[in-house]
Amino acid sequence: MHQKRRLELIIERMALERAGRILEAAGLTGYTVISAMSGYGGGVRWSRGSDISATQDMVVVISIGSTERVDAALTQLHDLLDDHIGVLNVATVDVMRPELF
């Protein structure tokens, strides 16, 4: 097994494209987006599809990459989260096929 960094970003759906551009610009080779069902934060409960504009929907973005590439994305993602609703965490993970990342 090979060690890589796993980045997990929970962010409002409206900012997804912005987050995607940051990950792509940092050289991360891929990411997966999962639609979040519901949650609580900032004193407000939210759930998917609760308003027709879908502006309160949240998504989870998961990406795995080298430390250099993840670090390159983190500065920009920090700035993004300065404006948009979301949380971010990074962990070290083991992967089977390092050439993919």
Added chain:
Amino acid sequence: MDLSLALSTILSPVVLFFVLGLGAALARSEMSIPEAFAKGLAIYLMMSIGLKGGVEMSHSAITSQVAMVFGAGLILSFTLPLLAFAFLRLSSKMDRIDAAAAAAHYGSISVVTFVAATQAVKYSGLESSGYLVAVAAVMETPAIITALLLAQRGGAGTKAPVAGSERGELMREVFLNASVVVLVGSLAIGWITGEAGMTRIAPFFVDPFQGVLCLFLLDMGLSAGRGLRRGWRQLDAGAVSFGIYMPLVSAGLAALFALGIGMPAGDAALLITLAASASYIAVPAAMRLALPKAQPSVYLTLSLGITFPFNLTFGLPIYIYLAELVSR
């Protein structure tokens, strides 16, 4: 409009299904309409009303009065946010960015309120023109520009662009959002194909319209109720009262335009409703991109949780009455 006519508007199946959804959500019922199905219903309604408007427009020429109504719609959409912003800053504790974002909603329009108004106008025995659908489309976006200018005056828009943002993304959201594309596109298709084209699709787009509207408003009632239940703590008394008096102020201003232009009562009622309605589809999405620091729970609760239910239940009879007054 006498009391029985006002009651018949409030007690129509469309409004009562909305009230059912609202009540169920406030009572914490778990009832829900599948998300994708609700979105499909919204597209169906916009297509249907766009097609009908386009067909009606294909029958009539663009007169100077029609041009003036378009002008009135544009002026209202650009200027109502200025008024809304001033009222919010005076009567609530909202900061500049939240007030600017909320103000944009009150200059833009709610397509669903407009659709319900067309039905209420019909129940009232009045006739309305198809071109008002195009006026609705025109009024969707100018308010967003005014709100951005208001926010920028306070320094909110002068900082560096948001990370990951791209040139033109806001314009895409503003001018190519689903409601503008479907409404304008259907209007054009209705106008091009005319009555002959409509006859072929009437069994799908005309006959089931009322039933689909009932289903959709049941879902909107659920959304409004859940939004209100979750977000009411975000609003102070001044903001809540704004959600009710602002549509009445906007309606009054639109009535003055209708009077000046000499609009027939049915058309005047729709223009007044457009001015009084507040967006909860196109503008919230644009505000998340343009003013991400504004709190969505504040402006969505205000427009969807307070103004929308008010307009649908008490507002529509008032607007029709006002239209009849200024059209005599």
